Amino acid sequence: MPRPRPTIRNVAERAGVSKSLVSLVLRGSPHVSEHRRQAVLQAARELGYRPNAVARSLVEGRTHLVGALVADLHNPFYAEFLDGLQESLHGDGLRMLIGNSQWDPAFEDEAVEAFLELRVDGLVLLGIAPTSETLIEATAYTPTVVVGERDIELDGVDIVVDDDQLGARLAIDHLVELGHKRIAHIEGPRSSRCEGYLVAMRRHSLAPYIMVEAADASEEGGREAATALLTRDPRPTAIFAANDVVALGVLSAAADLGLRVPEDLSVVGYDNTQMSASSHVSLTSVDQARRTMGRSAAALLSDRIGDPGKGARLREVRPELIVRRSTGRV
Amino acid sequence: MPRPRPTIRNVAERAGVSKSLVSLVLRGSPHVSEHRRQAVLQAARELGYRPNAVARSLVEGRTHLVGALVADLHNPFYAEFLDGLQESLHGDGLRMLIGNSQWDPAFEDEAVEAFLELRVDGLVLLGIAPTSETLIEATAYTPTVVVGERDIELDGVDIVVDDDQLGARLAIDHLVELGHKRIAHIEGPRSSRCEGYLVAMRRHSLAPYIMVEAADASEEGGREAATALLTRDPRPTAIFAANDVVALGVLSAAADLGLRVPEDLSVVGYDNTQMSASSHVSLTSVDQARRTMGRSAAALLSDRIGDPGKGARLREVRPELIVRRSTGRV
DNA sequence: CGCGGGGGAGACACATGTCAGGACCGCCAG
């Protein structure tokens, strides 16, 4: 039913010119008489002509497409990051495609294969370290930026991360300022946050009070770890959780044990999830400037597309502490 | 730095055959001797050959790409829907591109233009009604499915929605079963949910107890509306909120007024957000079978791509009530 | 009349799929 879309030749015929001229007009060449230019533009408008990006990409050798591969679309961090990324890429005339690997390495490879076949100009890996053979090969052929993963040692691959250590320090400083000493930490997958906690505690000469409990990054994990911490004697007066979901588990555990927040226990999360902003939760949390990270990634990528073969660069973005009602004086 | 990717010709030379034969092998033609087939495959492997989807699309006249335009990536509904969509499309050999309009009609048009220039085979509009000229034109040229918007009257455009009315009925039935009579509703943007509430209340002969308060779809809006409802005399014993975010506002208002949930007040949300599953919130909520909707959309779209020109179809997906701790007996 | 330059057209290239046709082989009938 859908009639075939008009091509540049149809426009040329209708305007009574050669197709080359149509191309010139559409690309904004200055060496075209005003008379013909108008004729071409009008013909294009009348036919509802829309340039075929496929053909253009083929001849240009580039697609102006950037593939963003996300481990998990549900994670609000990625969603906001993508907003920033798209915004900046758009300014550079690049379009963003999103692929979703759902944490499955097989899907990762597959999505990247798709991007490579589409000949994207650049690749952004979100929460995905290029370890598989396919991914490594991809980074060799295509300008790539990795986000949220440290310790990538690949030539010509840029990295954008949140400065976890600084974030942890912000949290601990805040708690110390409120008079807390027995500050515990629940460790998650990001080990640098734990290191930041350790460093900050020592800096405040609170080394004797260091308490760390590991947990998997879920509410249930946070609850179990918190229960373990809070039944110690003496119990901590504050808990810095690896992230907001874990912190939510801490809140549950506290409620179960009859501890009031923040009177009896202060809680700090990480990520500043939408959830933590809810007044029903109101969790003090470290915010990773997500949009900023997105923009950084876009800048690095555009630059690298323009000039591949640069050395790898690392961009650490400064987080910020958002204080809410889950923290208070001892 | 990145050396040019090998083409089908390079493979042909290396294997000592014509490029047509390489194409045949790669497309899995049966009329190729095993000997040559192996030679071609090996040459392709050695060169790291990857077919160029751009060139292929140009000659095939189709891209095997589907563009999904999302109003808001942060909305977890869309994220999960996309999972289901991608999963099913993948089974049909289609790849999914995601565009993000961030609720801005200008971005919508622009993203759709991009999709059209890329010559996507199909379009999925999430929470976006095709009202602008660009979008309407797009639906005329490209198979399209609209999700989450009713009342689209366009030829050849399929619609997938949650059965809001049924969802509301499930919520009310549940509350009635628990002995509630004074059940209030906070109305959001989806008017069909409100209608469902009204119908269900009347069905239970509870028309005299109908109470509706409008609110904008935010936590603050929910809080205000709930405060208004809960300070009435007699006050409602249960509130059915338009969605989970609004319900969260209800919980806040209840806490402010010293009402315990569920002892003094039962609350039901809609959408079964991740938040509502958190044990710290534990909100009874209506779940919109998001993955199922994604799969439905994929099925409709694949079908329409195979045979455009069918009439418009409407698919209403059945929601389900998830009972948690925010509802209890009167 | 010659030269320069502006404006336009035609040819080619991009990487691939397909289709018509050709080479070769084996078999059978004359």
Place this chain on the structure above:
DNA sequence: CTGGCGGTCCTGACATGTGTCTCCCCCGCG
């Protein structure tokens, strides 16, 4: 034994829609 026929494998040519490059034409000016 040979010619014809059918089948298998493979090749070359063409097509897809666009950008660019070279070349040509014509006009105006010196």
